[in-house]
Amino acid sequence: MSHRKTVLVTGGASGIGAATVTRFASDGFNVVIADRNQEAATELKDSLLNRFGGDANDNCVDIFCVDVSQQDQVQGMVAFAQQRFGSLDILVNNAGRAGSGPVATADAEHWQKVMDVNLNAVFWASQASLKIMLEQGSGTIINVASISGLGGDYGFSSYSASKAAVINFTRTTALDHARDNIRVNAVCPGAVATPLIEGVLNNEAISERALEAIPMGRPAEPEEIANVIRFLSSDEASFMTGAIIPVDGGITAWTGQAK
Ligand code: NAD
Numbered sequence: 572m573s574h575r576k577t578v579l580v581t582g583g584a585s586g587i588g589a590a591t592v593t594r595f596a597s598d599g600f601n602v603v604i605a606d607r608n609q610e611a612a613t614e615l616k617d618s619l620l621n622r623f624g625g626d627a628n629d630n631c632v633d634i635f636c637v638d639v640s641q642q643d644q645v646q647g648m649v650a651f652a653q654q655r656f657g658s659l660d661i662l663v664n665n666a667g668r669a670g671s672g673p674v675a676t677a678d679a680e681h682w683q684k685v686m687d688v689n690l691n692a693v694f695w696a697s698q699a700s701l702k703i704m705l706e707q708g709s710g711t712i713i714n715v716a717s718i719s720g721l722g723g724d725y726g727f728s729s730y731s732a733s734k735a736a737v738i739n740f741t742r743t744t745a746l747d748h749a750r751d752n753i754r755v756n757a758v759c760p761g762a763v764a765t766p767l768i769e770g771v772l773n774n775e776a777i778s779e780r781a782l783e784a785i786p787m788g789r790p791a792e793p794e795e796i797a798n799v800i801r802f803l804s805s806d807e808a809s810f811m812t813g814a815i816i817p818v819d820g821g822i823t824a825w826t827g828q829a830k
Pocket residue numbers: 581582583584585586587588605606607608637638639640665666667668688715716717718759760761762763764765766767768
């Protein structure tokens with residue numbers, strides 16, 4: 572019998588991360604929800620165990636409280652996943668934070684924080700996980716970037732720069748491990764209905780313009796991103812590595828010129 576695979580999802584307590592965790596739990600994986608929001612992570616863990624079984628002895632979902640902007644905590648998180656379930660097969664680098672403000676007025680401390688959470692954490696978690704995956708002889712990493720890393724984004728210099736860096740980090744990591752049975756890919760969501768962009772979606776004036784810019788005319792549901800992450804993690808995607816996949820309702824298919 573093949574062993575039950577283990578997936579570690581950073582930022583797994585909300586939005587895209589929570590939908591991803593839910594999908595993997597429903598598909599019978601061991602899941603580690605890594606998040607700094609312990610309350611939300613615990614609540615999700617309890618609801619998943621209720622829905623998909625597992626008990627105190629055969630527990631397939633666990634949480635790890637982490638601030639991914641801290642390197643030692645990220646390393647502890649990866650070690651926990653392997654020790655808890657005996658392997659680490661899939662890493663989903665999903666935790667992220669928004670950055671705001673045009674360059675001229677951007678705050679240096681905020682810039683650094685966005686880089687730590689959105690970019691450096693991806694490096695730290697990947698490095699620690701790759702050591703385990705190389706020893707196992709298998710593994711896959713999925714990075715949650717953004718279409719803001721594919722093109723410029725008004726007023727989002729730090730966010731856009733951090734996501735562009737994640738995209739090329741994904742490509743390079745994929746090349747470095749293409750012959751190690753380790754695949755590395757990224758998804759680039761457009762607008763997704765999660766707490767991260769609640770402010771935009773709840774503001775009628777902004778939201779109308781934002782939705783107008785999406786050819787499909789609506790934001791994604793978090794499950795629509797989780798579906799692609801799940802696909803990339805599976806053997807169905809066995810020849811995909813270094814791929815950067817927009818999941819954006821058509822935004823990046825559009826030149827932006829008036830209709
Ligand atoms: P969300 O705010 O719903 O969830 C983010 C989760 O990450 C939260 O549970 C939060 O507690 C956790 N988190 C944030 N900072 C953390 C830290 N330092 N340490 C540990 N956990 C931390 O956001 P979401 O929309 O689901 O975003 C998930 C990813 O998707 C992010 O990388 C984001 O940049 C990306 N993304 C989102 C959208 C969108 O429109 N929502 C679009 C493109 C890309």
